[in-house]
Amino acid sequence: MTGSEVPPSFRLAYVPGVTPTKWVRIWNERLPEVPLTLVAVSPAEAFEVLRGGGADAGFVRLPVDGTDLSAIPLYTETTVVVIPKDHILAAVDEVSEDDLADDIVLHPLDETLSWEHRPGLAANERPATTADAVELVAAGVGLLLVPQSLARLHHRKDLTYRPVPEAPQSRIALSWPQDETTDLVDQFIGIVRGRTVNSSRGRSPASAQPKQAKQAKQAKRPDTAGARRKPATGKSTSKNARSGSGGPKGAKRGKPRGRS
Template structure:
């Protein structure tokens, strides 16, 4: 190795609400010599990092630009509405969009839902982030619709949430630039898909045992005949000779005296 060569590493971006700890632990167990670095980013930032080559792969929310990115959907989250603990909605186990028709809804600029028309009445202004929107809910400005993981991430003691049964949902996916599908990306895909170390769907280098390249199979040597085999061959040969033997010659007739 020359001094100019860099130690390989894997850079993983992830959006708020995603918990990559399980996959990172498996990576460290299987590839202890290759460090994995985590980079939390908003949805837009994660996309920019992947495009610029500042991350090798990322946990993002769909949709993504499929002309540039490959993506493997992993799971779809439940959608909830975040409300103050003393709000009338807390009396129900779950709510619908119709239940929010007369409510003021805070719609942050980093909203992960692709709404045709957000429910309820719009707030006076749109906060920059979901975290800012949660603060407005706590201040009594309005309510907030988010994936359940974001409600948990920004949990406050004075707020709670209820499932929203007919709202859009957010799907989390593993994504990476299609033209940058490196061996390390393939390794991480295998981990996320739950492949074992010895999986036949892994990389080719993992399928070929070390030292097996260039080894040729030795030609089979003719087997030595056993005693039983020689006896059988002898009997078979004797039978052939008996069948093909010429009839014995008759002797000359004796003279009569």
């Protein structure tokens, strides 16, 4: 390796709530020679990290900021309300927006949901982060509406959560700079989309060489389909007739002549 060559690597950004473990494991199995580095980012900074080259691709929350980034929507999260375990809403399976009308609903600055009409009562101040808002819920200050993955991420023993079917939902997508769709980015897209290792778009050029070599070898091999054919019925073979194996079925051997 010369001084100008840089060994390949792949940097993957992800926002809170996303668990990339499964895809990282598959990457390490298929491309062990290319190390993958995880880059934790907030939803607000995720797109600038991609634009600035801080990551090759990333799991983000839609909508994508700008047209210079490509994105593949992956899944939609259920929205839940985080409540104290002794709250009256803990007794129901689902919560409606009307059920929140008399409660203070916290609105953190790193909000991941887009509301047209926010339910509940507004707090005097907005918490700086979702983590801060969870602490306020535990203190009995108010309730919090978040994607379910964030409720799990900030789980506390004294809190629980319930789904809110009417609330807006958050969608997770894989995003990358449109002009930087490299071979490694395409490899990771294939992993996320579930392409197998034998897929023409999901394997490295090196992995295709053994199959191509085998096909070339078979093409050069002469046709031997007619090389071995059974003799026509009734014709003798090249075997010695005296052995009896080449004669008609059921024929008797003559007695050997005696010596004089």
